[in-house]
Amino acid sequence: MSESILECKGLVKKYENKEALKGINLTLEKGKIVGLLGPNGSGKTTLIKLANGLLKPTAGEVKIAGLPQGIETQKIVSYLPERTYLNDWMKVSDIINFFKDFYEDFDEKRAYDMLNKLNIESNVKLKTLSKGTKEKVQLILVMSRQAQLYFLDEPIAGVDPAARDYILNTIISNYNENATVVISTHLIADIEKVLDDVVFISNGEIMLQKSVDEIRESSGKTVDELFREVFRC
Amino acid sequence: MLTKLMKYEFKATGRIMLPLYGALLGFSIINKLFIGTNFNETNMDFLGGVPAVITMMGYVITMVAVFVGTLFITLQRFYKNLFGDEGYLMNTIPVKSSQNIVNKLIVSIVWTIISCLIAATSIFVMAYQPGAFKEIIREFKNIYPEIGLNIIVIIEFIIFGIVSLAHQIMMLYASLSIGQLFKSKKLLGGFAGFMILSIAQQSIIGIGITMLVASRNYINLSPQYAILCAIIVCIIFFTILFCITNYIIKNKLNLE
Numbered sequence: 190m191s192e193s194i195l196e197c198k199g200l201v202k203k204y205e206n207k208e209a210l211k212g213i214n215l216t217l218e219k220g221k222i223v224g225l226l227g228p229n230g231s232g233k234t235t236l237i238k239l240a241n242g243l244l245k246p247t248a249g250e251v252k253i254a255g256l257p258q259g260i261e262t263q264k265i266v267s268y269l270p271e272r273t274y275l276n277d278w279m280k281v282s283d284i285i286n287f288f289k290d291f292y293e294d295f296d297e298k299r300a301y302d303m304l305n306k307l308n309i310e311s312n313v314k315l316k317t318l319s320k321g322t323k324e325k326v327q328l329i330l331v332m333s334r335q336a337q338l339y340f341l342d343e344p345i346a347g348v349d350p351a352a353r354d355y356i357l358n359t360i361i362s363n364y365n366e367n368a369t370v371v372i373s374t375h376l377i378a379d380i381e382k383v384l385d386d387v388v389f390i391s392n393g394e395i396m397l398q399k400s401v402d403e404i405r406e407s408s409g410k411t412v413d414e415l416f417r418e419v420f421r422c
Numbered sequence: 423m424l425t426k427l428m429k430y431e432f433k434a435t436g437r438i439m440l441p442l443y444g445a446l447l448g449f450s451i452i453n454k455l456f457i458g459t460n461f462n463e464t465n466m467d468f469l470g471g472v473p474a475v476i477t478m479m480g481y482v483i484t485m486v487a488v489f490v491g492t493l494f495i496t497l498q499r500f501y502k503n504l505f506g507d508e509g510y511l512m513n514t515i516p517v518k519s520s521q522n523i524v525n526k527l528i529v530s531i532v533w534t535i536i537s538c539l540i541a542a543t544s545i546f547v548m549a550y551q552p553g554a555f556k557e558i559i560r561e562f563k564n565i566y567p568e569i570g571l572n573i574i575v576i577i578e579f580i581i582f583g584i585v586s587l588a589h590q591i592m593m594l595y596a597s598l599s600i601g602q603l604f605k606s607k608k609l610l611g612g613f614a615g616f617m618i619l620s621i622a623q624q625s626i627i628g629i630g631i632t633m634l635v636a637s638r639n640y641i642n643l644s645p646q647y648a649i650l651c652a653i654i655v656c657i658i659f660f661t662i663l664f665c666i667t668n669y670i671i672k673n674k675l676n677l678e
Contacts, residue, residue, distance in 0.1 A: 205605045241514050243677040263516040274510040278437060290426045291515040 194219045194338050194369045195240065199249035202235050202393075209235040211393040212249065219337075220366050222383055224412070225373040227390035228420050233373040234271055236390070237340045241268045253338060264293070267336035271343045273323050277316040281309065281326055288330050300333035303359060307352065321348045325356070332359055339370040345379060357383050377413045387412055389419060423517050427525040434503075435495045439533055442488050443540045449481035450544035457548060481548075485541060492537045496530040496591055501598050505608075509677050519671040523595065523664065530591050531584065578649040585656045592663040593619060599670040623659055630655070 195217040202210040210232050217223055225233050238244040240251050242258045253262040275284055281304065288295045304311055307325055315323060324347045331339065341360070345353045360370060361383050372380055387404065389397040396419065404415055456474040503512055504522060512522060596619060601612025643651075 238677065243510060243513055243675060245673060245675060260516045260518060263514055266514075268510075268514050270510040272507055272510065274507050276434065276508060278434070283433075287430060290429075291423075291517065 192219050193217065194254055195371070196252040196255075197236070197240075197249065198252075200236070200239065200246055200251060201248040202232075202239060202244060203247045209393050210239070210246075213390075213393070213395055215388065215395055215398070217369055217371065217386075219369055221385040222361065222370045222372065224377065224380060224384040224387040225371055225390060226375065226377055226387055226412070226416055227396075228375065231390045232393040233390055234342055235393075237268070237342050237371070237373060238270075240340060241266065243270075265337040267331045267334040267339045269328055269331040269339075269341045269344055271346075273320075273327060275315045275323060275327065278314065280314050281311040281318075284315065284326070284330065285311065288333070292334055294335040296333050296335060300329055303329045303333065307355065321352070324348055325352060328356055329359075335365065335368075337368050339368065341370065341372045343374055344372060345374065345376060350379075353379060377416050378411075381412045384412065389416070391420065424521050424525055427517065427521060428529060431499070431525050431529040435499060435529060435533060438491060438495060439488075439537070442484065442491050443536070446481070446484045446488055446540060446544050447547070449477060449484050450547045452477045453481050454548050454550070481544070485544070488537050488541060492530075492534050495533065496526075497594060497598070499530075500526050500595055504671065505598070505602055505677070513671075513675060513677070520664075520668050523667055523671070527588060527591055527595070531587055534587055534591075535584075572646075575645055575649065578646065578653065582649055582653050582656070585653055585660065589656050589660040589663070592660050592667065596663040596667045599667045602670060602676065603674060619663070627655070 193216045195215070197213050197215040200210050200213040200215075201208065213232075213236065215236075225236070227233050235244065239246055240253065240258065242263070251258050253266060256262050279287070285297060285300050288300070289297050301311065304326075307329070309318075309322060309326060309329075315326070318326065324344075328341070328344055331341070339360075344360075345356055348356065357380060360372075372384070374380060381401070384401050386398070386400050388395060401412055404410065404412055408415060410418070453474075456477065502508055503526070513519075593616065597616035598612045600615030600619075601608040601610070604611035
């Protein structure tokens with residue numbers, strides 16, 4: 190179980206005049222739910238985008254399951270960005286077909302089950318859905334894949350608390366035990382109970398990487414408390 | 423994968439183009455009803471000719487819309503779908519960047535050709551008179567030997583048309599991609615890219631022609647070879663532009 194699924198070596202990303210990531214070394218194991226936690230602008234999204242090829246590193250490399258980022262890794266990575274990428278004119282069923290066409294590991298039945306549970310009709314146009322509902326649709330699409338690595342960037346920020354619980358449940362119940370789920374968020378209290386490991390990131394650097402149990406044992410604090418302490422303003 | 427991509431691309435663009443085609447043909451038929459069989463006697467009696475003028479204006483506006491729409495989907499589908507928010511999906515599905523480009527290119531070429539055919543049909547509908555077909559064929563037979571075009575030159579012309587269309591579209595794609603290399607003002611950067619690419623190509627063509635004229639070989643150049651040369655030059659430029667575009671999307675993507 191100690192095989193790594195994600196490996197970042199000396200990962201640097203520079204924007205115009207600031208360094209978003211300052212040489213990150215990070216290894217994530219298979220079969221874990223990892224919280225990628227840090228304040229706004231700490232580099233969480235940049236790291237995830239680099240792993241998905243939407244940004245290219247200034248220096249260093251990202252490897253997924255031992256492979257450099259590319260088509261082969263895109264087949265096994267399921268990514269939920271922090272914004273909606275859905276074509277407004279499509280129906281929910283159209284976008285499900287799209288996923289079915291392009292991802293071999295997409296489970297259509299599971300997607301429709303989840304839509305039913307959340308009372309989202311599949312024959313309506315995405316244009317008519319509220320922002321929160323669109324986010325739910327997108328999360329359902331992403332979680333209906335049998336991927337090896339999931340990146341969920343702020344998956345619960347825009348949805349109501351009841352749906353939040355449902356979503357977290359789907360995350361822990363849906364993924365297979367060899368898959369790794371990376372959840373980036375600053376709403377720590379809500380997701381703390383599902384996390385195995387946490388990675389604290391600040392100013393483009395990894396501050397801490399520990400298991401939740403370790404944190405509880407060594408400091409006697411919850412992850413939320415530790416976060417507030419570490420990142421006190 | 424390419425066929426799957428094209429399926430969605432046609433769906434996404436067809437919902438804009440098909441209604442426009444329908445409207446254009448519709449207007450041309452209504453216009454034909456007012457025009458009747460003789461252009462000079464357009465029926466201006468019905469409500470003082472107001473409906474006839476309005477439908478003619480409608481036709482002209484729709485005609486413009488068809489071609490603006492064709493250009494618009496060429497630019498917008500490439501830019502928004504690959505470099506905008508939708509790019510978060512299109513660039514993370516397991517598809518080669520070159521397939522993404524070829525997909526958009528083919529679909530855009532097809533719509534441009536259909537737009538031209540529909541436009542020609544609509545004009546023909548309005549200009550049609552009994553016996554028009556026979557007349558056209560007869561005139562064509564008269565003209566044909568006079569121009570002295572052979573079938574090879576005609577085929578070459580058609581190939582040149584398609585290749586040059588692909589080249590023009592690739593110019594737009596390469597320009598938009600170059601714009602992506604700028605930190606901000608990416609559309610302005612794209613415009614600058616377009617200017618630079620245009621100037622570079624014009625210069626190369628200019629030098630080539632000058633050399634040709636200087637060598638005095640052009641006098642012996644038959645139309646057949648002249649067009650062939652044009653096709654080859656076009657393909658070379660196209661290939662360079664394609665490589666630039668693919669390189670940028672593959673290695674320099676920066677979705678912010």
